[in-house]
Amino acid sequence: MRTSIATVSLSGSLTEKLTAASLAGFDGVEIFENDLLASPLTPEEIRARCADLGLTIDLYQPLRDIEALPEDEFARALRRARHKFELMRRLGADTVLVCSSVSPYAVDDDALAAEQLSRLAGLAEEHGVRVAYEALAWGRHVSTYDHAWRVVEAAGHPALGACLDSFHILSRGSDPKGIEDIPGEKIFFLQLADAPLLAMDVLQWSRHYRCFPGQGGFDVAGLLRHVLRAGYRGPLSLEVFNDVFRQSEAGPTAVDARRSLLTLQETVGLATPPASAPPTGIAFAELVTPDAAPVAAVLGALGFARTARHRGKPVDLWQRGEARVLVNTGPAERRDGTRLAAVGLESPDPAGAARRAEALLAPVLPRRRARGDAPLEAVAAPDGTELFFCAPQGPEHPEGPEGSELPGSPDRQADWRADFEDTGTDAVDAVDGAAAWRVDHLSLAQPWHQFDEATLFHRGVLGLRPQESVDVADPYGLLRSRAVTTDDGAVRIVLTVGAAPTDDTAHAQHIALATDDVVGAARRFRAAGGALLPIPANYYDDLAARFEFADGELETYRELGILYDRDAHGTFRHCYTHTVGRVFFELVQRDGGYRGYGAANAPVRLAAQHAVRGFTGG
Ligand SMILES: O=C(O)c1ccc(O)c(O)c1
Ligand SMILES: [Mg+2]
Numbered sequence: 267m268r269t270s271i272a273t274v275s276l277s278g279s280l281t282e283k284l285t286a287a288s289l290a291g292f293d294g295v296e297i298f299e300n301d302l303l304a305s306p307l308t309p310e311e312i313r314a315r316c317a318d319l320g321l322t323i324d325l326y327q328p329l330r331d332i333e334a335l336p337e338d339e340f341a342r343a344l345r346r347a348r349h350k351f352e353l354m355r356r357l358g359a360d361t362v363l364v365c366s367s368v369s370p371y372a373v374d375d376d377a378l379a380a381e382q383l384s385r386l387a388g389l390a391e392e393h394g395v396r397v398a399y400e401a402l403a404w405g406r407h408v409s410t411y412d413h414a415w416r417v418v419e420a421a422g423h424p425a426l427g428a429c430l431d432s433f434h435i436l437s438r439g440s441d442p443k444g445i446e447d448i449p450g451e452k453i454f455f456l457q458l459a460d461a462p463l464l465a466m467d468v469l470q471w472s473r474h475y476r477c478f479p480g481q482g483g484f485d486v487a488g489l490l491r492h493v494l495r496a497g498y499r500g501p502l503s504l505e506v507f508n509d510v511f512r513q514s515e516a517g518p519t520a521v522d523a524r525r526s527l528l529t530l531q532e533t534v535g536l537a538t539p540p541a542s543a544p545p546t547g548i549a550f551a552e553l554v555t556p557d558a559a560p561v562a563a564v565l566g567a568l569g570f571a572r573t574a575r576h577r578g579k580p581v582d583l584w585q586r587g588e589a590r591v592l593v594n595t596g597p598a599e600r601r602d603g604t605r606l607a608a609v610g611l612e613s614p615d616p617a618g619a620a621r622r623a624e625a626l627l628a629p630v631l632p633r634r635r636a637r638g639d640a641p642l643e644a645v646a647a648p649d650g651t652e653l654f655f656c657a658p659q660g661p662e663h664p665e666g667p668e669g670s671e672l673p674g675s676p677d678r679q680a681d682w683r684a685d686f687e688d689t690g691t692d693a694v695d696a697v698d699g700a701a702a703w704r705v706d707h708l709s710l711a712q713p714w715h716q717f718d719e720a721t722l723f724h725r726g727v728l729g730l731r732p733q734e735s736v737d738v739a740d741p742y743g744l745l746r747s748r749a750v751t752t753d754d755g756a757v758r759i760v761l762t763v764g765a766a767p768t769d770d771t772a773h774a775q776h777i778a779l780a781t782d783d784v785v786g787a788a789r790r791f792r793a794a795g796g797a798l799l800p801i802p803a804n805y806y807d808d809l810a811a812r813f814e815f816a817d818g819e820l821e822t823y824r825e826l827g828i829l830y831d832r833d834a835h836g837t838f839r840h841c842y843t844h845t846v847g848r849v850f851f852e853l854v855q856r857d858g859g860y861r862g863y864g865a866a867n868a869p870v871r872l873a874a875q876h877a878v879r880g881f882t883g884g
Contacts, residue, residue: 450497604847
């Protein structure tokens with residue numbers, strides 16, 4: 267089916283919006299009247315621009331306050347409409363949206379509304395235009411889709427049909443099943459939008475908080491299924507009023523929008539991007555840094571060993587158990603401070619995962635391998651983090667996947683470890699018997715305007731499942747955080763965002779390392795010269811009030827700065843290193859199937875990081 271986007275969903279001038287929509291691969295646009303009024307282009311020029319960009323103008327919108335009016339008011343409305351129909355002829359647009367009246371003059375009289383809409387449709391027909399009537403959720407007398415349809419049906423005019431908008435339908439709690447009672451050819455247009463589930467005035471909710479399907483809490487796919495069953499075959503069009511998107515660059519927003527629509531189309535069986543199983547583990551986290559020494563010092567104190575070096579590039583592999591950190595001092599990266607730049611995701615099908623990502627509009631990255639090396643598939647996440655799809659490593663695949671010794675074998679493709687040469691230093695797991703180390707989770711700070719986009723990306727492209735979004739108080743702001751995970755917890759990525767573009771805390775990233783002995787690990791880290799984030803005594807007084815501990819347990823936590831949490835499944839103990847550049851490490855111990863990330867402790871941790879020099883990122 268054709269895809270379309272309302273210009274109101276994108277920022278910028280009309281031409282910027284059209285260009286962004288075209289580049290993202292949309293087939294058409296809804297032109298929002300204000301965008302046209304503010305454009306220096308004539309309607310003919312807009313029409314030509316759209317044609318050049320391969321876009322049809324699927325809808326002109328909106329006409330307002332037309333129906334159920336006293337006759338003199340209606341005559342004025344018709345006069346306005348005639349102007350707009352002439353404009354639409356110049357634009358080459360054949361469908362106009364009329365939203366249900368909010369006029370104080372409108373009367374509660376469906377027969378009058380039907381009669382006037384029928385007259386409007388007659389005038390439209392003379393201009394080759396069709397009228398799509400939409401119930402605004404806050405319409406004065408018509409506020410539900412089924413009511414709007416009754417009026418359209420009563421009018422009985424061939425140039426009058428219904429426009430369905432998922433926001434208005436789902437925000438009112440209407441049952442979308444009734445859509446199937448509308449003949450498909452009388453559904454003239456379909457607008458799709460999602461929204462977070464908020465208890466607020468529906469007009470404010472609609473005008474400020476809509477988001478792309480899959481980013482909010484509505485069952486947009488369920489609604490779409492009803493619309494398809496009704497026989498609708500027109501465009502799938504996104505109409506999203508959103509304060510954040512208004513301030514973001516149109517290009518990336520349009521890509522986010524198309525990805526949303528592709529994912530939605532896949533859900534309802536209208537599109538079949540290449541399928542791929544979710545990742546099965548974290549192969550590595552890669553830090554880029556201008557100076558390896560401070561990173562090496564922390565990793566060394568954490569008990570990591572530098573086990574291998576890249577054959578062609580200044581990249582070291584540090585390893586402890588199943589936790590692998592690459593430290594890259596490549597010249598291209600020298601300008602930035604230390605940051606978490608790439609993640610290796612173990613995938614049962616690396617090439618398939620990359621093809622799916624590409625089909626869902628993730629930028630494919632230039633291959634970074636030296637000549638002669640097998641290619642490694644990589645794409646960029648919305649925040650620029652490079653995601654590598656890697657064949658599983660580990661005890662059961664010591665040399666990479668089967669067949670990896672055959673040169674040029676496709677199975678060798680994603681064997682990233684083959685590019686590394688052993689240093690002769692073994693990982694130190696055996697030394698203290700703590701081989702259970704692995705990456706528990708990665709925390710990736712998102713640009714403040716890309717939070718919903720990032721969630722959708724990780725869900726749609728990688729097949730990770732978004733968990734509840736949590737708000738965390740920071741002394742100088744508010745962080746929002748949302749984990750995206752595999753069901754078994756083998757991959758956990760925590761997406762965080764600050765409240766504002768200037769929020770410093772939003773820039774910190776961290777690698778959380780799971781161990782089965784956090785107390786021992788913390789002690790050894792400290793003995794090796796590492797500094798652990800000190801936590802205020804008040805925190806431990808509160809812990810004592812909330813939980814019962816064995817003798818001396820709390821004192822140990824207090825001494826080491828270990829934080830504690832408990833959920834219905836188990837317990838969580840965690841502590842933090844100082845920060846290098848933008849990156850710090852967390853040591854965590856999950857027991858009994860604890861599912862969270864210690865969110866209850868995050869405000870204390872953030873305040874402590876602010877309070878102690880050297881613990882905040884720079
Ligand atoms: O908020 C509005 O006014 C408005 C206008 C046109 C629409 O299609 C809509 O859903 C809302
Ligand atoms: Mg609408």
